[in-house]
Amino acid sequence: MPKFTFNGGIHPYDGKDLSKDKPIKEFLPKGEMVYPLSQHIGAPATPLVGKGDRVLAGQKIGEAGGFVSAPVYATVSGTVKGIEKRRVPAGNMVDSIIVENDGTYEEVDYAPVKPLNELSRDEIISLVKEAGVVGMGGAGFPTHVKLSPKEPEKIDYVIANCAECEPYLTSDYRRMLEEPEKLIAGMKIELMLFPNAKGILAVEDNKPDCINKLRELTEKEPLIEVRALKTKYPQGSERQLIYAVTKRAIDSSRLPADAGCIVNNVDTLVAIRRAVVEGRPLMHRIVTVTGDAVAHPQNFKVRCGTNYNELLEAAGGLKCEPEKIISGGPMMGFALFDLNVPVTKSSSALLCMTKDEVAVYEEGACIRCGRCVEVCPGRVLPAKLADASEHGDAETFLKYNGMECCECGCCSYVCPAKRHLTQSIKSMRKIMLAKKKK
Amino acid sequence: MNGSMNVSSNPHVRSKATTSGIMISVAIALLPAAGFGVYNFGWRALMLLCVCIATCVASEYIYEKCMKKKVTIGDFSAVVTGLLLGMNLPASAPWWIAVIGGMFAIVVVKMLFGGLGQNFMNPALGARCFLLISFTARMTTFTYDGVTGATPLAVLKSGGNVNTYDMVIGRIPGTIGETSVIAIVIGACFLLLSGIIDLRIPASYIITFALFIGIFGGYGFDPYFLTAHLSGGGLMLGAFFMATDYVTSPITPAGKYAFGIILGLLTGIFRIFGGSAEGVSYAIILGNLLVPLIERVTLPKCFGKGGENR
Numbered sequence: 001m002p003k004f005t006f007n008g009g010i011h012p013y014d015g016k017d018l019s020k021d022k023p024i025k026e027f028l029p030k031g032e033m034v035y036p037l038s039q040h041i042g043a044p045a046t047p048l049v050g051k052g053d054r055v056l057a058g059q060k061i062g063e064a065g066g067f068v069s070a071p072v073y074a075t076v077s078g079t080v081k082g083i084e085k086r087r088v089p090a091g092n093m094v095d096s097i098i099v100e101n102d103g104t105y106e107e108v109d110y111a112p113v114k115p116l117n118e119l120s121r122d123e124i125i126s127l128v129k130e131a132g133v134v135g136m137g138g139a140g141f142p143t144h145v146k147l148s149p150k151e152p153e154k155i156d157y158v159i160a161n162c163a164e165c166e167p168y169l170t171s172d173y174r175r176m177l178e179e180p181e182k183l184i185a186g187m188k189i190e191l192m193l194f195p196n197a198k199g200i201l202a203v204e205d206n207k208p209d210c211i212n213k214l215r216e217l218t219e220k221e222p223l224i225e226v227r228a229l230k231t232k233y234p235q236g237s238e239r240q241l242i243y244a245v246t247k248r249a250i251d252s253s254r255l256p257a258d259a260g261c262i263v264n265n266v267d268t269l270v271a272i273r274r275a276v277v278e279g280r281p282l283m284h285r286i287v288t289v290t291g292d293a294v295a296h297p298q299n300f301k302v303r304c305g306t307n308y309n310e311l312l313e314a315a316g317g318l319k320c321e322p323e324k325i326i327s328g329g330p331m332m333g334f335a336l337f338d339l340n341v342p343v344t345k346s347s348s349a350l351l352c353m354t355k356d357e358v359a360v361y362e363e364g365a366c367i368r369c370g371r372c373v374e375v376c377p378g379r380v381l382p383a384k385l386a387d388a389s390e391h392g393d394a395e396t397f398l399k400y401n402g403m404e405c406c407e408c409g410c411c412s413y414v415c416p417a418k419r420h421l422t423q424s425i426k427s428m429r430k431i432m433l434a435k436k437k438k
Numbered sequence: 439m440n441g442s443m444n445v446s447s448n449p450h451v452r453s454k455a456t457t458s459g460i461m462i463s464v465a466i467a468l469l470p471a472a473g474f475g476v477y478n479f480g481w482r483a484l485m486l487l488c489v490c491i492a493t494c495v496a497s498e499y500i501y502e503k504c505m506k507k508k509v510t511i512g513d514f515s516a517v518v519t520g521l522l523l524g525m526n527l528p529a530s531a532p533w534w535i536a537v538i539g540g541m542f543a544i545v546v547v548k549m550l551f552g553g554l555g556q557n558f559m560n561p562a563l564g565a566r567c568f569l570l571i572s573f574t575a576r577m578t579t580f581t582y583d584g585v586t587g588a589t590p591l592a593v594l595k596s597g598g599n600v601n602t603y604d605m606v607i608g609r610i611p612g613t614i615g616e617t618s619v620i621a622i623v624i625g626a627c628f629l630l631l632s633g634i635i636d637l638r639i640p641a642s643y644i645i646t647f648a649l650f651i652g653i654f655g656g657y658g659f660d661p662y663f664l665t666a667h668l669s670g671g672g673l674m675l676g677a678f679f680m681a682t683d684y685v686t687s688p689i690t691p692a693g694k695y696a697f698g699i700i701l702g703l704l705t706g707i708f709r710i711f712g713g714s715a716e717g718v719s720y721a722i723i724l725g726n727l728l729v730p731l732i733e734r735v736t737l738p739k740c741f742g743k744g745g746e747n748r
Contacts (some may be wrong), residue, residue: 007741012451091445167451239742251742324444335445356444357452364457364513365555370689371455379741383689401740409449416455417555423447 004202005230006240008377010410012233012331014206015168019290022298024174027314033101033305034086034342035061035072036094040134041141042068047097053080057303058108058281061097064129070142070345071132073281074099075303077106089327089334089341096342099305113279121152121193124276131275132282132345137161137236137265138328140346143272146264147193149257155194156260159245160187160269162203162210163229163236166329169349171286172266174299176203176210179270180217184224186269189276191223194262199224200245206231233331234408238263240377252404287343289315291352293322308339308350323356331409361418372411372421378404382411386421389428397428405429457554461514463634467625468521468679474621475614479529479582483614486536487524493540494520501549515554519543522562522679525615526672526719527569530581535573539565559726560686563719570719580611587611591670591715594663602662605669616672626678638694639687639701640677644668646702654710673705676718686726693729693736700732701725 038044045062055061055074062072078101086096113119113127129144149155160183164172176183187199201218203211205228218224229235229244238256241263243249248259256263264272271282283303290297295316302311308327312318326333327347372382380401388396402425411421476484494516502509523539543565548557557564570577580589590600590610604610608618616622629635648664657663667673681687681701688697701721708717 010453012453243741249742251740251744254742322443324450326450330451331449333448333450335443335448335450337443337445353450356446356450358446358450359444361452361456365510365553367457367460367515367555367684368687368689369460369684370691370694373689373691373738377741379738381689381738400737401743404740404743407448413449413451414453414455416453416457416460418452418456420447422449426447 003230004227004244005232005235006243006377007379008375008410009232009234009240010375010413011231012167012413015290016170016173016206018168018292019288019297019299020170020173022170022174024178024286024299024301027300027302027306027311028105029076029101029303029306029310030103031101031307031310032081033074033076033078033099033303034307035074035097035099035305036086036088036342036344037062037072037096038094039072039088039140039304039344039346040070041139042066042070044095045069045072047083047095049080049097051080051082054078055080055099056106056108058110058283060281064132068142068145070134071130071281072097073132073283075283075305076101077104078102087341088344089336089347091334110279113277116189116277119276124189124193127276127279128272131271131280133268133271133275134282134345135265136267136271136285136346136348138332138346138348140344143264143268146262147190149255149262152194153196154260155197155257155262157246157262158187158190158194158197158199159241159261159263160199160201161236161238161241161263161265162201163241164207164266165204165231165233165236166331166333166348167233168290168351169288169329170290171288171299171348173207173210175266175270175286176207177213180210180213182270182273183266184214184217184221185277186271186273187224188221189272190262190264190269197262201226202229202241202245203227204229204231204235233410234377234406237377237406237408239406252406282345285343285345285347287311287347288349290349291322293318293320293352293354295319302343304343304345306343308336308341308343311343311350312339312352318352320354322352322354323359324353326351326353331413332407363419364417366417366419369416371414371416375410375414377408377410378406380404382421382425383419385428386419386424389424394428394432397432402428403432457515458513460634461518463632464518464629464679465514465521467628468518468525468615470621470624471615471618471675472521472525474608474618475525475529478608478617479614483529485533486527486529486531486614487521489533489536490524490527490540491517491520493537494523494544497541497544498549501545510554513554516544519548519561522615523565525675526562526566526613528577528580528612529614530579530586531576535569535576539569542568555685557685558729559723560680560683563680563723566719567723580613582611589670589715590666591709594666594670595715600666600670602665602669605666610670612670613672616675619669619674622674622678626674629678635678635682638691639681639698642695642698643677643681643701643705644673646699647673647705650703650706651710654706656710667709671709671716672718676722677701680722681725686729688729688732688736690733690736690738692738693732696732696736697725697729700728
């Protein structure tokens, strides 16, 4: 059987052994909770509560600010302390609702939902929308938008992104091992929306236990297939994943739906099931707390809004002084300058590393070795794009397809001259995207 | 610890490969051929190799000091240039030719154009061609076993017979590092296995050249004639160690094949139709000049571009 994969990519040290055998532990936060109104791509949510209001866990505190937006829910009970700008993992300041946690975790009474087989397509999508479900793999794209392509009958593959190609992360892995039936249930709901689609659970082949378990559970499901993908970063990148599964390649100007595919992450599918079957909003996610500076690396079921400081304490704190702390994985995560930020809907990990490899090396001159070209999954010329970016040369940047970069970081990873290729290209892309918007 | 963490853009991990590591590997890979040269031509060859390396490193250091630039001799690229230049000199060359060559390679070909990564032709080959033009007699006198004689390719061109077995082993007159096919291939295998070079340029170069010789050489695909041409004139050294020079070869995957094919054609033309029996050096530096053009026409098709909407 040919291996399902894509061209380019890298094999970095994966560090998953640190936390992969640690079962998911529920973590109950004690301190102040922070709910950024923008935890997704699109318009920020608008607050529904004010200072002094009492809120319950599961209560909607922010209404979606448009179609491409998502509501925000309180995940503990307590009192609203105020609405102010707080720093989020990505590094920017975002309007956030601050809730003083009363420690009782009192929940709202959820409205009962109709049985699954009585729900219409629109009802399912609106349940997902109401629950504030967004892409939990990192991008945070509102899921109901993904589930509403123009022509649903043209979708022939619904793909569950179970690749988890980022080094160190084990949150999806644990979810697949411990609650595979929830993932499969989420997939079945998604299949109800697309009459002609086949469900694919796409797992990297470094997780044979997940593959076996999922195969066992889907044996009697004619519409669902488990597919083992070659382990390679960035296999979980949406367009690379679609290519590996279907051999359909789309560039950045097109959506997965243009290739007849809808792709959702493991945790997102679990959240879809929770929204549609239980009528409950997205409140938790699995976060891997790991890295060689963490005393007891493990996986937590965390309420969104929890402060990273508290979460790190729950993992036994630090066993030695870290040089770098990252929210997310080492390839695409955000470096934090301190831990005083909340867990958001798309935070997959807290990674504390004793050595900052970026700071170890000094940037040198490009020797044109072509390694960046070989590994680029977007099949562009990172070295040339970075040159154009550094010279502010927008024309050359566009001519060499700079907008096709997916910012996966492979080029910076392999560069022997230690050039900050991804960073340069990313900056130029930001400038070009901002120009386009005007 | 709060507020004291390093912050940088993603990715936050880096591979172990470094520029200096690559250069050191290339130098190590050149050692079998260089060592054979010393065994073949004696201590004089070793002296020339050392003079070339020392001159190249010193030129880079002094130039950068004078220009108040950061000293970059730690990347070992000057060592590789020096070693390659030395291997491209005849063992009988006087020491001052090595000094002039080393200075020309580093100062004129490399540093004046902006240093590592900016030179438009291979510094060692640029210098070799400069020396060939400037000191033709001294650069084309090859002594072997105390006897000054023509290189096998020159013998072949004038209709004589050569011993292809000796050519593969390297027991022939020629420049210090180019004679032994076996020693060069051992070094090349090391580079191929460690992933520093791949076969795209050398293979397309050698195959194109062999086809060209077979078609236009006048002897068809006669194994004796082909072996002599493939083993002589530094073709192997050029194909594996100089055509694959990162800086002066295309970075586009298709461009690497195109570059190899162009080198094969040029070498064939120079050897069969040119006045000299050799041609590898000239072919490669001419090919180097074409690299920007090759890259422009061989841009890879980016992922998913041009596909149809479903």
